[in-house]
Amino acid sequence: MNPPDPLAPPENGNGPVFDEPWHAQVLALADALVRAEFFTARQWAEALGAARARAEARAAPDTAETYYLCAIETLEGLVARETAISLEALGARRRAWERAYLATPHGQPVMLGAGEK
């Protein structure tokens, strides 16, 4: 579970491992933000390495899930530090999506309410 390129997904010998769509989305976001020069690949690698060391220190299992949870933590930290989006804004948006999912009936796209953006 340790890809040589920090922006590449972990592999299991049979190709990349994404068990859930969000696993892919988080790396897609990291890659796009590096290419848009909000932070560098090196910053990403160092922050992800630190997040993984913390996970190891608390004896988190060495799985793809742990890897991607570290990737989210890393991305949230870098976005808050290097862009105009704060951790508070991320938390508020996460709660807005939760409300939108709970309020949207089947067959309709889940969208944020008018005051939530």
Add this chain to the structure above:
Amino acid sequence: MSTFDSDEAARIHQELHHALPSEPALRVKALESLVVERGMVASETLDNWIEAYSEHIGPRRGAEMVARSWLDPDFRARLLDDAGALAQELGFQGHASVHLKAVENSAQVHNVVVCTLCSCYPFSILGMSPSWYKSAAYRARIVREPRRVLAEFGVSLPEGVGVRVWDSTAELRYLVVPQRPAGTEGWSLERLAALVTRNSMIGTERDLSPHVKGAA
């Protein structure tokens, strides 16, 4: 149905369908929506990245089930009889309590799956759905003109082959069982499973080739 209670229907649909995404999925959604909305990243850039990996996103359990059905007649019978029970037995059940039905292609019949209402899809069996599966064009056209849509995917069906279009619902999802390609006699389960593409299990591909992968 004589009494249609739209609130009740909406409630059931909501329970079955817009199940709240997991906590990490919501955090990623928050990140994605904010960076896209503020113009920091184009959503097409993210879509292209995901699409490039989409065959690898999620489990490939369907391919394994199909390959086993080619090798083991008893397994095949059980798959066609009750794929949902079989998936559950194998520990492949998704978190939603959804039934799965396997539909088998033959020399006379080609099966293809759609969700006309939204984009119901057996993620726990097939992995991530391709972006075209969710498109309004595919959902509308595959029902109206299946042969033409299949031709656009490169599937040309002989006159004698009928097409069955299966419309997924929140309660019932489908797995197409493609035909085993000729020239694969004696192959292992693993080697056969590697031939089974995602599209063949949705039905937008028909003839699997033993020469694409694993034949060397």
